[in-house]
Amino acid sequence: MKGLPSCVSGYRADTRFNVHSALAALKVAGALCVDKRSLAGLVILGTLVALPLPAKSFEVFGWKFFESGEDEAATVPDPLPYKTDLSISSGGDHLKDELEGASLLIQQQDKPPSGEAGLIARALSDRERLIAKLYADGRYGGTVDITLSGVPLETALEQSDLPDTRPVNVTIVANPGPVFTFGKVVVVSRGGDLTSDPGYWGLKAGDVAASGKILTAEKRMVADLRARGYPKASIAERRITADHSTDTLDVTLVADAGEQARFGKVSVSGTEVTDPDFVVQQAMLPEGKVYSPEDLARARKRLNELGIFSSIRLVEGHIEGPDGSLPITIEVSERKRHVIGAGASWSSTEGFGVESYWRRRNLFGRGELLSVEGSIGRIGTESIEDQEYSARVAFEKPGVFGPLTSFSTSLEARQENPDAYKSRTLTFDAYLNREFSDTLKGRAGAEIFYANEEDAFGDDDYLLFGLPADLTFDNRDDKLNPSKGFFAAVFAEPAYDTLNSNAMGFVKGTVSSYYALDEAKRFILAGRVSAGSIFAPSVEAVPASRRFIAGGGGSIRGYAYRNVGPRINDEVTGGRSLLELSGEVRVKVTDTIGVVGFVDAGNAYEDSIPDFSESLKVGVGAGLRYFTPIGPLRIDAAVPLDPGPGDPDFALYVGLSQAF
Secondary structure (H helix, E strand, O other): OOOOOOOOOOOHHHOEEEOOHHHHHHHHHOOOOOOHHHHHHHHHHOEEOOOOOOOOOEEEOOEEEOOOOOOOOOOOOOEOOEEEEEEEOOOHHHHHHHHHHHOHHHHOOOOOOEHHHHHHHHHHHHHHHHHHHHHHOOOOOOEEEEEEOOEEHHHHHHHOOOOOOOOEEEEEEEEOOOOOEEEEEEEEEEOOOOOOOHHHHOOOOOOEOOHHHHHHHHHHHHHHHHHOOOOOOEEEEEEEEEEOOOOEEEEEEEEEOOOOOEEEEEEEEOOOOOOHHHHHHHHOOOOOOEOOHHHHHHHHHHHHHOOOEEEEEEEEOOOEOOOOEEEEEEEEEEOOOEEEEEEEEEEOOOEEEEEEEEEEEOOOOOOOEEEEEEEEEEEOOEOHHHOEEEEEEEEEEEOEOEOOEEEEEEEEEEEEOOOOOEEEEEEEEEEEEEEOOOOEEEEEEEEEEEEEEEEOOEEEEEEEEEOOEEEEEEOOOOOOOOOOEEEEEEEEEEEEEOOOOEEEEEEEEEEEEEEEOOOOOOEEEEEEEEEEEEEOOOOOOOOHHHOEOEOOOOOOOOOOOOOEOOEEOOEEOOEOEEEEEEEEEEEEOOOOEEEEEEEEEEEEEOOOOOOOOOOOEEEEEEEEEEEEOOEEEEEEEEEEOOOOOOOOOOEEEEEEOOOO
């Protein structure tokens, strides 16, 4: 059994050996490494944190700036170059590729170790990894031999001396051996009433005895017991025996449920500004209820969504008392309270846009957020006085009527200047927000809206008092780059214009869906439908900025921004109803590059009900995606198939995240 870990070697003479401790080597092969520098991708958002950064350089999407020219890692003393060759006696190219992918000697060949001792240490680690990979393939009789300049690894370890040949020739010879199958499998539970059927846990006699199946079964058993209220559940005993005469693996797993527990007292540590009672309230851990990992996960999610903590740990104590009380300590680390940020966008039809914000987190120690925001749009397409501006002050307070409710209010001044109209507005609103579930949220409130607007109908003033409400369902797997799930939102607002004595009502809904065609999620179909109606005496009675006008990014790509809808003398007036349809085929070519083909269609109509006798405006196009740690960078080019007055021959759009 030369080449096997020490816990296995020496048992071949009896043709049976215990390999349970060797399974631990699998965890080495499964380790992940996250490059902290990938966080530098946040620069694309322009987010700035008021903290000095000790780094000598930073990197955005693979490009480095202000680099000193020296490698970030310390120079390796006495580097020893080497060349590696791996061969296998059987198993095919697929197994060889897997072994090469697991081999540190191969993967780190361009990073010489420090001296002969470093190379020997790397070879020893490599042998454990390769054996673990063979176990993962169900091969428990395999061997791995490594020689360094013709010297066997064991000899090199004893002599600590290698021939002077440079680079060192490293040879790896793997004899995978036969594929083992499961023989006798026994599953026992001490408490918790787990099923003893091995097939339920994925351990079926006659199947390939891949070691990963055993580890997965153990995790499932422990997770099942924890879900039933046993927080200290564990695998108490694991007996795994390989029989080389029959190429079978006998497995016995004994799970110990331990004592069932109930949530006990919840305490908080690590807070500086935050009120600990507020943290307990928002966590919503039900004291006295049977322990549940799902309750812990929801508590962590709710606390994380507050945005005031950089780290959150829920530490389980020891089970106490006759009722099995389990105290929970919430350990938190608070984030910096002041945040400033900036962002930018561009399209060929709308020009450049910039925005910035200042935020004060945890204003009074109970999760409050104060934001001051500003933006400038249509830079380069309009004169300074005709550009688009906005300024907004917003305040949010969570937990106003229990942990699932929050209060938000804002005051915003805005100037909009699409081709159809020019609008100056002032809006004050206040909302009570409610989280009904992890996927369903809603809000209702009041709004005061003043507008001075110039459009095809002339110069008019409006003063609306409204009662807006909306409901959102969202179970997408990724908000910026979804591959499955649905997003649906519906908005409604009855309003009254006190200056013109007109009542009106606004309704709009949007539904989008995502479907991956393959398990790797490289081929994704995405679709979106939006529709809306305004119930008012006439189009003119509705403020121009509140009418439905289609066109531009986020609507019908390829057409000019807000340039599709009813017209008077070739000037867009907007309408009282809207229909928009979008479809995309998203293909991930590599881990970082993707391509998209899309079709957008839609129109705005004069009446409150869409007039389907009028044809839809259609735009088609394609785009590139560069996948970053914070979401895909999007570049789209679109062509309008039926351009109207003011529409371009084609349009380009740049943004972060998918179009929808």
